[in-house]
Amino acid sequence: MSQAVAVPEDMEQVYAYPRSLTQANSHYCPGCVHGIVHRLVAEVIDELGIREKTIGVAPVGCAVLVYNYINTDFVEAAHGRAPAMATGIKRVSPDKIVFTYQGDGDLAAIGTAEIIHAANRGERITTVFINNAIYGMTGGQMAPTTLEGMITTSTPGGRDHLLAGYPMRMSEILAQTAGAVYVAREAALDLAGIRRTKRAIKRAFLAQIHGLGFASVEVLATCPTNWGLDPWAAMQWAKENLGAFYPLDTFKITDEVKALPV
Amino acid sequence: MALGMVLIDVDRCKGCGLCTHICPVSILALSKDTLNVRGYHPVMVTDTEACIGCASCAMICPDVVFTVYRRRRETRSAVARTASAQAGVISG
Amino acid sequence: MAKQLLKGNVAFAEAAVRFGLQAYFGYPITPQSEALEHLSGRMLREARVFLQAESEVAAINMVYGAACCGVRVMTSTSGPGFSLMAEGLSYIAGSEIPVVVVNMMRGGPGLGNIQPSQADYFFMTKSAGHGDFHPIVLAPASVQEIIDMMGLAFELAEKYRTLVLIAGDGSLGQMMESAELPPMQPLPALRPNWAVTGADGREPNVITSLYLVAEHLEEVNLRLQAKLADIRQHEVRFVEAQTADAELLLVAYGTSGRICTSVMRQARQKGIKVGLLRPQTLWPFPAQRIGELCEQVRGILVVEMSAGQMLEDVDHAAGGRVPIRFHGRMGGMIPMVDDVLADLQALATSLGLAP
Incomplete structure (x- = not known):
């Protein structure tokens, strides 16, 4: 419960709990960026006024319970299959707004075919x-996006490309597809980045609202628990290291998407 | 008279501390002496008068702990004047 | 509707359209690709959804997504594709969503071949994915029956909110026969209240198969088992022929069942009193009726295009009361009437029933 404090009459509310977020306390570890991005998605849904016609597709991974937090209709996909499920939903419900929320294991490993x-x-x-370059839910194993040299529970000596291949830049790959109209990478690792992330997510929803095509936003994030860093230190590490390998950019944007007022 | 005010939903807080680092006026700290219902040391405001209502804490909080208020534009300048006058008294 | 000459694969696809199919997602695989080809044009002309997926994995998950929206949706495939779908089938069963899948079985294991087979019996009836569930499995034996069973499949899927599989085989898909199609049914105007349609004026609908608390998941499983028990009690279907005075019983389904009809006719001409039980539902299995017939007949011959899979269910139903013989062909080979007849005669002789 909030503290019972009288708000002075000459004060206005500048941040309120998003309507499209349930009141549930999340299961995420302290400082997990999923919480931030869930909130951004909910804020965007609120601002666009689309909660009542939005259908989410939940992934397998730490965000498997996203439907407990974002207050729209939801389905739970098998690991990696969210884009296929979303396809089925959108094709029979073209007037609805359909989004997938996926992690790096879900989208970049087991679900590579479906997303592409x-x-x-x-x-x-x-x-x-x-x-966030790691499998959080299963205990911190290597993800396709794990950086070279990064120690995980399945790369105890650090990721070695001779053994485990190279980290994958998924947004750059998705931007190659003709059907994508908007592909961007942002980082929810500081205030400016969080604001840019929200703007990108809004643009990606708007692209769908206007029926333009596939739109995705990759968000660089942290896993304080499995990285073994406190949440603030994890953000600084991510900015320096993930940011160096995964450039923040808009890899594809069509003129129609560019023209959308965000 | 503070420029802003934050309300903290203490029992939602997981004590991750991100807000304590991001707050530009450094008035957020984890309360070392108390635990919330989830067993975390929740965040608290150390100086309510210093809050500027910037909502940075709300922007970075993964658990939507904060509700933020800011003094309306028309009264904000009056507050600022009062604050600088007080500062003048103290320094003088 | 007048009878017309129809290929099995085209017949079930067209029947599905007429029974109100709103979306089809599939991936080409022999010997059922004609269904996908037929629907590629037909569905679009009806302004319905057709999509060729990038794999059977994607196809079944598209089906799952569309089914969550409460529309009539299906896919069709054959053995190797069905294997890939197992993941999705389990999720569909776990979240209790109505879905229809046609499997035109082909020779296996592995890539096998494209000739007819019935070797996916275990897979379809007992283990179509991880976890405790059974789909309803319908087994047509003619082009007409596969048409009729499409309608039944959708009805059962929606009545019980369950997975319904149609167990065909390559010969059934490829054969042409005279059959009658149903008239076009109107599509429903509304979607069911459990479907995801946007939380407008109601609490959000969440369709999931995830229950992290063991007690909760056990409850879900108990509810699922109760539903399966209900299906077991009410939905057993089979065709029985000449069992009134039968001393021997042939048990066979689908294409093997058709062959056994000829075997029975010829055996009767030779004075062997044989009847036929052809299961139309492989799950639930007509175990009770087979058990009853075991009080009357002296022996059973099971015929399958497999190494003997339904045989285990017949064996279980018979409970050791009568001897059971098996005639099976594998690898895409079809049982020949003369060979089955010879086995039946041998069984009759061994029981002192030879005329």
Whole structure:
């Protein structure tokens, strides 16, 4: 409960709890960036006034319970299959707004085929892709996006490309597909980045609202627990290291998407 | 008279501390002596008068702990004048 | 509607359209690709959804997504594709969503071949994915029956909110027969209240198969099992022929069941009193009726295009009361009437029933 404090009459509310977020306390670890991005998605849904016609597709991974937090209709996909499920939903419900929320294991490993083909078909869906370079839920194993040299529970000596290949830049790959109209990478690691992330997510939803094609936003994030860093230190580490390998950029934006008022 | 005010939903807080680092006036700290219902040391405001209502804490908080208020534009300048006058008294 | 000459794969696809199919997602695989080809044009002309997916994995998950919206949706495939779908089938069963899948079985294991087979019986009836569930499995034996069963499949899927599989085989998909299609049914105007349609004026609908608390998941499983028990009690279907005076019983389904109809006819001409039980539902299995017939007949011959999979269910139903013989062909080979007849005669002789 909030402290019972009288708000002076000459004060206005500048931040309120988003309507599209449930009151549930999340299961995420302290400082987990999922909480920030969930909130941004909810704020965007509120601002666009689309809560009543939005259908979310939940991933497998730490965000598996996202439907407990974002207050819209939801389905729970099998690991990696969210874009296929979203395709099925959107094709039979073209007037609804359909989004997937996926992590790096879900989107960049087991679901690589589904995301690339959904993008290439130009499915009118929105994808929010959280990249924290590790498998959080299963205990900190290597993700496709794990940096070289990064120690995880399945790369005890650090990721070695001779053994485990190279980190994958998924947004750059998705931007190659003809059906994608908007592909961006942002970082929810500081205030400016969080604001830019929200703007990108809004643009990706708007692209769908206007029926333009596939839109995705990759969000660089942290995993304080499995990285073994406190949440603030994890953000600084991510800015320096993830940011160096995964440039923040808009990899694809069509003129129609560019013209959308965000 | 503070420029802003934050309300903290103490029992939502997981004590991650991100807000304590991001607050530009450094008035947020984890309360070392108390635990909330979830067993975390929740964040608290150390100086309510210094809050500027910037909502940085709300922007970075992963658990939507904060509700933020800011003094309306028309009264903000009056507050600022009062504050600088007080500062003048103290320094003088 | 007048009878017309129809290929099995085209017949079930067209029947599905007429029974109100709103969306089809599939991936080409022999011997059922004609269904996908037929629907590629047909669905679009009806302003309905057709999509060729990038894999069977994607296809079944598209089906899952569309089914969550409360529309009539299906896919069709054959063995290797069905294997890939197992993941999605389990999620569909776990979240209790109505879905229809046609499997035109082909020779296996592995890539096998494209000739007819019935070797996916275990897979379809007992283990179509991880976890405790059974789909309803319908087994048509003719082009007409596969048409009729499409309508039944959608009805059962929606009545019980369950997965319904149609167990065909390559010969059924490829054969042409005279059959009658149903008239076009109107599509429903509304979607069911459990579907995801946007939380407008109601609490959000969440469709999931995730229950992290063990007690909760056990409850879900108990509810699922109660539903399956209900299906077991009410939805057993089979065709029985000449069992009134039968001393021997043939048990076979689908294409093997058709072959056994000829076997029975010829055996009767030779004076062997044989009847036929052809299961139309492989799950639930007509175990009770087979058990009853075991009080009457002296022996059973099971015929399958497999190494003997339904055989285990017949064996279980018979409970050791009568001897059971098996005639099976594998690898895409189809049982020949003469060979089955010879086995039946041998069984009759061994029981002192030879005329």
